[in-house]
Amino acid sequence: VAHIRCDDVFGVLGENFTFPVKIDQTIMEIIWTKNKDKVAEWEEQGEIIYFPSFQYRSLLSKENGSLTIFNLEDSDAGTYVLDYLDSRRKNHVLTFILAVLAPPSEPEINCNISGDNLVLKCTADFQKPLNYVWKFRSDKKPHQTQEVSINKKDVDTSEKAACFIKFSQTEKSSEISLTQCYP
Numbered sequence: 001v002a003h004i005r006c007d008d009v010f011g012v013l014g015e016n017f018t019f020p021v022k023i024d025q026t027i028m029e030i031i032w033t034k035n036k037d038k039v040a041e042w043e044e045q046g047e048i049i050y051f052p053s054f055q056y057r058s059l060l061s062k063e064n065g066s067l068t069i070f071n072l073e074d075s076d077a078g079t080y081v082l083d084y085l086d087s088r089r090k091n092h093v094l095t096f097i098l099a100v101l102a103p104p105s106e107p108e109i110n111c112n113i114s115g116d117n118l119v120l121k122c123t124a125d126f127q128k129p130l131n132y133v134w135k136f137r138s139d140k141k142p143h144q145t146q147e148v149s150i151n152k153k154d155v156d157t158s159e160k161a162a163c164f165i166k167f168s169q170t171e172k173s174s175e176i177s178l179t180q181c182y183p
Helices: none
Strands: 003-012 027-034 037-043 058-060 067-069 078-086 091-101 108-114 117-123 131-136 147-151 160-167 170-177
Parallel strands (some): 003 091
Antiparallel strands (some): 027 078, 108 117, 117 147, 131 160
16 A cells, blocks of 8 residues: 655646655655656656656756646646655655745835834735745844834934845845834
8 A cells, every 4th residue: 555645745837846745765766756646756766757747847856756737837736746656665655735826015114103112024925824035225134024113213214224035046125214103
């Protein structure tokens, strides 16, 4: 009986995506399918064969069995199955359900005055949690939160603040001049 695992995985449109395969045995043969159609296959000592829709945009690793798809398209979403034989001729099956997400929107910065503090908030449209980093010219250490609060006494109104959002290989940023925060 084959050992079966199923993972939900996410890639971003236009990025390269590698399925998170961790195989520590010697692999004798590999077959990757997408929605039951062959994507790539390899048998010991043979060449890797790629099937039409993946021919020039994917890469199969014989060492660990992982498949990389370059420049993800919406049509790449689907159910991928890795079927491989180990050196003991034992069959293993790993299933991945790949969702292709639109990249995050450009971040928007809002600021307001709350008591003695200037509060900056960065927002972007995306279906997953994003990494946020704030950078200020005067303050060398970055703030890794979606919202930053600074005491009004410490604010140089001629300064600019930048918010960077990151997910996987995609990074976007926006900048605001702090004078805009004061009515």
